[in-house]
Amino acid sequence: MLDYEAEAAHYDRTRGGVPRAEAAAGAVLRLVPPTARTLLDLACGTGLVTERLARPGLCVYGADAAHAMLRAAAGRLPGRTVRADARRLPLPDASLDAVSAVWLLHLVPFAPEIVAEAARVLRPGGVLIATVDKDAAHDVGSDIDAILRPHRTAGSAADRADLITRHAADHGLDPAPGTHFTGHGQGNTPRDTARKLRSGYFVSWFDGDEASVDALAAALTALPDQDRPRDDPRYRLARFVRRG
Helix, strand or coil: CCCHHHHHHHHHHHCCHHHHHHHHHHHHHHHCCCCCCEEEEECCCCCCCHHHHCECCEEEEEEECCHHHHHHHHHHCCCCEEECECCECCCCCCCEEEEEECCCHHHCCCHHHHHHHHHHHEEEEEEEEEEECHHHHCCCCCHHHHHHHHHCCHHHCCCCHHHHHHHHHHCCEEEEEEEEEECCCCCCCHHHHHHHHHHCCCCCCCCCCHHHHHHHHHHHHCCCCCCCCCCCCEEEEEEEEECC
């Protein structure tokens, strides 16, 4: 997994910046009930998305396990951030109206525990909103994807929609209609994809050895238009409602 203490310094710049954050926040808010008064954004990172979840009557908090990320988030959410493991939140049972987890579940081997903890802190009628099938969304049918697709381990993705739905049901969360949003600025270029591959960015779906990394990077380097971004991904947001 990436070192998110080190990533904090350039995270926003390399992850689509404000356009992607606004798209994500707008999609989350479409799924938050109008009666909701409290929302916790898990793995809030620098708070770029979290601060955009604000709306009248909704108090938004952010939680993250990385000190450097929280330092950035604290400037955007003064007094409303906490360092916490998403599996062990410092909150009482049934204390929140909404929990969001954007770009989190695909990264960890303990997604079921995060879903269980979200269910614990949600009130009856509260909602868990989470991205699912994140890595699959990055396959937009480009020439880059034609090279990477045989090496994607999508079947074992921790945030596979059917798996998350099953975990949710185990903890009293029923599926409800979700939505999609565009990952603005996330369209890959061959050059940058080769760099990310060598740097370990794709650990959530790629487990090849050094030789296969070198071979894939060489194939990516041979593609035309090395710095032309291919299409942006379109992410899926799932929603689950806490039973009464």
